[in-house]
Amino acid sequence: MAVPSWLERLRAASKTALVQDGIRKIHYLFEDGKEMAEEYDVKTGVLVSRKWREKNTLGGSGKWQVEVGEPISPLLGALESELIKESSSNPVFMRKDTLSSFQWRIRNLPYPKEVYSVSVEQEQRCCVIRTTNKKHRLPLDAAALSFTHANNTLIITYQKPKEILAAEEQLQKELKKIKVANSGDGDCKTQ
Template sequence: MFRKGGKSTSMNHGGRRRVVTEFDDGGEMIEEYDLKTDELLLRKRRGRTVLGKDEEWEYLTGEAPRTFSPDVGILAESSVNPTWQRSQDTPQSFVWRVRNLPYPIETYQVTCDHGDQKIVIRTTNKKFYKRFDVPELKVLKLSLQDDALSYDWKNNTLIVQYKKPREVIKAELEEKVETQQLRLKRAPEDGDVDCKQQ
């Protein structure tokens, strides 16, 4: 679903299978799968600006690495601030987590904004607010459904789930078959070098 219109290559690196897809418009996407379980661990993509500069990576699944270095800067984000991320999806649901939210479950309101097609998280005490879309639904031009959205709160973490529609599950199965075909072509391992003898 995300790779359509691109050319994909695969290689194994550090216990993960990395699939790199390059698109005609200069954009690229990187996916990483666990070699043993074949679970998607990371999916990030970026495009190009009109002038040809690479845009920042957009993390669709997985967490962006922390980039603070004490050698470069003296300010760092507080470790007690809420952090939002798309975590590892289940076969039936998309999953997001907001860590460092110490308020009881009654404080949270998680709704669908049908006008903008975004999921909205807000707290009644006005301490946290977040709007985000579901890229898979945008790609397939599907609308958000209120009954597919649910949430729970445990260990100071708000867990938001959105049940995958049939169309998404079908597209993911097709993508999995494509990934399996890439795997059947022997993926180069770390240290493999293409040396042609003369």
């Protein structure tokens, strides 16, 4: 049996649509239980967002995974809000397409354009982003690089070089020398 094309999968899916605030919203339910939600600008026809979700191991609806558009930010006070979260100044990678092109955006990159180099690697069929900002000027070791994929997340790990580990160990020794103010034992004295 041939694998259905993308267009055939979309045609076979159960679909609902609505227009709200200039955005056409389409919800797809596929035969395998996966869901896809897309939003298009009504005036331009540009895809604004695309997100996916599938059933979790207990059969309930899983979390939405954004493919195109703004990442989903948890609402403050929501049950899913996290006590510990990434810094808002960390780079954020997202895809945002136009009618005629694919576009990827990386937010929170504070350096000027001259620091970055973007190229196409023909043999690997990929785009590569490089930076001339080098913190440590150490050679890269391919053996230190590994990756895994779990829960719809690609996790790339690069083992820290021994020089970095030694510098961090020295820093921790220095930090331990700093006198810590008494955290208070309930014995508050006034002057």
